[in-house]
Amino acid sequence: MAAPTHRVVTVSREPDGVFTAGNVRGGTLTVGDGTGEAFTPTELLLAAIGACTAIDVATLTSRRAEPDVFEVQVDAEKVRDDGGNRMVDLAVTFRVSFPAGTGGDAARELLPEAVRRSHDRLCTVSRTVELGTPVAARVVG
8 A cells, every 4th residue: 555645734823832743653852943952844844854865865875885974964155135034055975984895885876866866856845945836835723
């Protein structure tokens, strides 16, 4: 059976002004406004891009060899102008190394192609950002 395509995350405000995001599987995370340690929504967007592409690339390359180092950094500039607040100049940087040997060689050889496939086709988050999917805002109740 295919996985359902509909995704839902619910964000709730707690009495102290902290926000909690939850998914249908019971996972939660705290979201903040930048005054504490919690990730801000903007940082979560960057984390979502990095995690999405990291999972794609790790899935493809780790079949050949387990990496010694696997880190993805996502950078962007936040701007405020006539177009409103948004992120520009998004860049995803992979720092990956594999052990010596046949498996590591195969993983190293595949790495650029895996990054390209993730960027061009596989990563739902970065594809959505790049394609500029509209967001509908509704008020109910």
